[in-house]
Amino acid sequence: MRMKYLLLSACLSLALAPAALAQTVTGSGIVPATAANSAERAIGFAANAPAGAALVVVMTDAVLPPLDGVALSAAERQAVGAAIASASFDGKAGSTLSLRGIGAHPRILLVGAGATPSSLALAEVGGKAAQELKDEAQPVTIAGAFGDTSAADVAYGFALGQYRFDRYKTVDKKAPPTGAVTFVGADPSGAEAAFTGRWKPLAEGVRLSRDLANEPANVIYPESFVAETRKAFARVAGVSIEVLDEAAMRKLGMGTLVGVGQGSPRGSRLLLVRYRGADSPDAPTAFVGKGITFDSGGLSLKPGAGMGNMKGDMSGAASVMGAIVSLAKSRAPVHVVGVAALAENMPDGNAQRPGDVTRTMSGKTIEMVNADAEGRLVLADANEYVAKTYKPKAIVNIATLTGAVVGALDNSYAGLFARDEALAARLIAAGAASGEELWRLPLHKDYAERMKSDIADIRNSATGQGPGASLGAHFIGFFVDEGTPWAHLDIAGVNRSEKATSLVPKGMTGFGVRLLDQLARSE
Structure with missing residues (x-):
């Protein structure tokens, strides 16, 4: 029955x-009910950074990491180092330092993760970067103090942080950023597999919950x-x-x-x-x-x-x-x-x-x-x-x-x-x-x-x-x-x-x- x-x-x-x-x-x-929400940045992984992108650097202290795969000259690194010293930036969790006018990067954003960041702390860095860049259209490169596949943790946080619900706005609506975000590291395929297999589905689940609850x-x-x-x-x-x-x-x-x-x-x-x-x-x-x-x-x-x-x-x-x-x-x-x-x-x-x-x-x-x-x-x-x-x-x-x-x-x-x-x-x-x-x-x-x-x-x-x-x-x-x-x-x-x-x-x-x-x- x-x-x-x-x-x-x-x-x-x-x-x-x-x-x-x-x-x-x-x-x-x-x-x-299925009206398209504002576009979100596509998330990708690579060994080398694309040209002309804003640069986000994950920091664990006051020392700029090597940034393999990112085009940053010795003079540009020196300029960033001087800015770090001038601002007394220490890389503590949640700290940020925004720089403009250095080299070909339209913006360099330093985000602190803390000395020994956990998976959740790295996600917080990604979300912080997404929030800071939510009104900027250009592509974004994220690199820095993460190894192995932990770039996937940062990517997960970015996916959560870039969420927006403005599908019913028609007046004074801000255009969403369209430039992709690329995570640059030594093991892009491993990081991508970790993100796709574990963190991307979780971000999709959070997005579903938020969408259902935000709808009128x-x-x-x-x-x-x-x-x-x-x-x-x-x-x-x-x-x-x-x-x-x-x-x-x-x-x-x-x-x-x-x-x-x-x-x-x-x-x-x-x-x-x-x-x-x-x-x-x-x-x-x-x-x-x-x-x-x-x-x-x-x-x-x-x-x-x-x-x-x-x-x-x-x-x-x-x-x-x-x-x-x-x-x-x-x-x-x-x-x-x-x-x-x-x-x-x-x-x-x-x-x-x-x-x-x-x-x-x-x-x-x-x-x-x-x-x-x-x-x-x-x-x-x-x-x-x-x-x-x-x-x-x-x-x-x-x-x-x-x-x-x-x-x-x-x-x-x-x-x-x-x-x-x-x-x-x-x-x-x-x-x-x-x-x-x-x-x-x-x-x-x-x-x-x-x-x-x-x-x-x-x-x-x-x-x-x-x-x-x-x-x-x-x-x-x-x-x-x-x-x-x-x-x-x-x-x-x-x-x-x-x-x-x-x-x-x-x-x-x-x-x-x-x-x-x-x-x-x-x-």
Whole structure:
């Protein structure tokens, strides 16, 4: 019987896909969801630098490295050395020195990596260079203090740092740089293989997450999210895609996911993408993301200020899909299932009312007392479905769940909640290695009392003040069997950035792609 639902859902998704690719942005224009983003610099590797390019030099101290393959005369090197001394440039991580008018190079940019740079530190250098050169059109050469294949690390950072989302601008739009960036070193073929095999797919996964979350909600909604995901996985080996529409979910008793979206004319979806690499374990790890494509708060309506940013309330689901893209395109020897619980939370006459009782797939009941605590509702059904259908060895949820986590951690960390110590330790290590850091917050037994309902098994929000992030995490964990290793990542403070950093341009960050990719590879 289940296969019947899957075939029906898949056919429905394919039938709706063309309509999902375009939505009216204004009364007089149609903008496709796949509109070309601004061009990015092509990334290449060579033993010798092309002529006439800006030069970026990766520095580990105050001494200009040899720069084999780069045309820099003794007099030009002397001029650079004098500038270094004059500016007291020391090559510390994050430091820069920009020089113009030296030789044939339109610009020479020195970027510090620190004395013994890690892979992540080298990526930061690449991202810093991309940010510094984002408004300059000429080709770029990057060379300096990296050996073996570590140029691939710098290239990866450059790919992340050059991201931009301005596809809907038509007035005063800055032309994107078109000149290619070439990494010059002693082993260009090795560096290119390392970049293509590992880092380029990861950058593509981050880009997918950022694109999905940056798109307006009239372009990305449950159906079109599915359509864009299908396109991202076209012709990728080892991947299978399952989609449940509302009819299928209702027949399976998934009342919470469907209930959240019943105030919107755009139906909810449950999207599951499974990737199984060679020699991977039989049981997958499940990454389950909140995919609220727009969150008005439902009948518990949010304030108007900042509501437009709620187009990014599906960042968890977007980053899950980005992580699976990375793992699948790099042919990682892992077995993972990425789940997107997709709904639009709107306040029309058919919307859920505070006080309603809904039922999950397993039959557990929820008193829905706050329609703006909807992310945990869609994750309840998604967790139960993936547990029953795919029998994962661990479940990791990722969601823009609470404002409380922002109050606790600001935008420096995502909140980590876990019942399994080994899984928690792996997540913290993956966060440190990827640059997407976590801070563990408590799951205390007393929180169960705060979430008790007089008329149902649990309520979706506690009354009064309290540890909101922990209470939300407790609710989600209620729908995961105690015997299954489980963790929850609350990314509400880190999914969006108000200012650019080296690896994260302003806007939706794609937080979680790098972290989940690293976690999957850490087994």
